[in-house]
Amino acid sequence: MDWFGLAGYAALAAAGVVVGLRLLKTAWWLHGRWKIGRAGPRLLWVRKHRIWREPERSRPLDVRGGPGGEANAPAPPFSFVQEQTAGSQPCVTVRDARGRLWRVKWGQEARPEAFAVRIAWACGYFGEVTHFLAGGRIGGVTSLARAAGSVDAQGNFRDARFELEDNSVRMLFDEHSWSWDDNPFVGTREMSGLKLLVMLLSNWDTKDRRDVSRGSNTAIFEYRDSVWGHEARYLITDWGGAMGRWGTTPVSRGRWDVAGYEAQTARFVTGTAGGCVNFSYQGQRTAEITRGITLDHAAWFHRYASRLTDPSLRQGLLACGATDDEARRFAAAILDRIRQIGAAASARP
Numbered sequence: 001m002d003w004f005g006l007a008g009y010a011a012l013a014a015a016g017v018v019v020g021l022r023l024l025k026t027a028w029w030l031h032g033r034w035k036i037g038r039a040g041p042r043l044l045w046v047r048k049h050r051i052w053r054e055p056e057r058s059r060p061l062d063v064r065g066g067p068g069g070e071a072n073a074p075a076p077p078f079s080f081v082q083e084q085t086a087g088s089q090p091c092v093t094v095r096d097a098r099g100r101l102w103r104v105k106w107g108q109e110a111r112p113e114a115f116a117v118r119i120a121w122a123c124g125y126f127g128e129v130t131h132f133l134a135g136g137r138i139g140g141v142t143s144l145a146r147a148a149g150s151v152d153a154q155g156n157f158r159d160a161r162f163e164l165e166d167n168s169v170r171m172l173f174d175e176h177s178w179s180w181d182d183n184p185f186v187g188t189r190e191m192s193g194l195k196l197l198v199m200l201l202s203n204w205d206t207k208d209r210r211d212v213s214r215g216s217n218t219a220i221f222e223y224r225d226s227v228w229g230h231e232a233r234y235l236i237t238d239w240g241g242a243m244g245r246w247g248t249t250p251v252s253r254g255r256w257d258v259a260g261y262e263a264q265t266a267r268f269v270t271g272t273a274g275g276c277v278n279f280s281y282q283g284q285r286t287a288e289i290t291r292g293i294t295l296d297h298a299a300w301f302h303r304y305a306s307r308l309t310d311p312s313l314r315q316g317l318l319a320c321g322a323t324d325d326e327a328r329r330f331a332a333a334i335l336d337r338i339r340q341i342g343a344a345a346s347a348r349p
Helices: 005-041 109-123 189-200 258-265 284-288 295-305 311-321 323-343
Strands: 046-051 078-084 089-096 101-105 132-137 158-164 170-172 218-227 229-236 269-273 276-279
Touching: 078 101, 109 132, 109 189, 109 311, 189 276, 189 284, 189 295, 189 323, 218 284, 258 323, 276 295, 276 323, 295 323, 311 323
Parallel strands: 046 229, 078 132
Antiparallel strands: 078 089, 089 101, 101 158, 132 158, 170 218, 218 229, 269 276
8 A cells, every 4th residue: 555645645635625725715705805895884873882781680690581581582372474594504584472573593503592692691791582492383384495394394393592583673784793803892891701701601603794704693783772862782693603612613613512511611711821811712713702801801700700600500501491411510510610710810919
């Protein structure tokens, strides 16, 4: 066997893969620049910009309901409206008994999205009203394409994420969303807190406006906050890459994987240097997420994250489809990561 020749072919193949990936990334980048340029400037008629609000402290923290609370959960029966073609997972729009529209999504992202939104909300960050339903029925379903494997002939479904469509809110996605390096909060403790939240939940899918050719996971929602005007709220709209292993490649990362999440928790915080906390996290934008988290910013975030308790986390996890064993193990690992952030922050001189 010609081992030298095989090694040469392997090297050429590896080089071809590297070159191919670089060409693909360049094509994505050029296409994204074209889309952003074609879309024109972002027009926001607001009097203030916010990425965070003070979490309510008047009662014990309950993350079961998340944004909107349990009272605003989807109300059956559901009626089919249309199937969505965008996104990486099967999705349809339905109307509930109260006349509200919901985007229903299936697949591996349903559980992590529903849970991550609740933790973001608990820590003061904005999120869409999102619920996980273990099962139900959608009436009036017509022919389906990608969602055909998620809804049977009678309209029955299992393990779905429901996300509210609020037509009173002006939503700016993709070309008009925001980037980690280009927003009004760069360098603030609130932005550091959102990055810490991303790492806490192992969300590796941190695409932003610069990745518009593949779809941005950030958005700006314009709300009327008074009779005098509107405010712009900056948020992450897709947490589907959370609660598993972080990583830079599809082989090394995952979602809703309690064993993988536990395995990476032991070295979540790797130390401190130069007044900042260091992390082992890796994702789509590793450097921008991990660097520059000061000890003061970590201490500020810890003040809010430490309000999460084992019972509250388990309740939230169970509400999002976790088994009892997953809820116990995920909750313990999350609390360990929060403890590590607090311990690192306490190293302030």
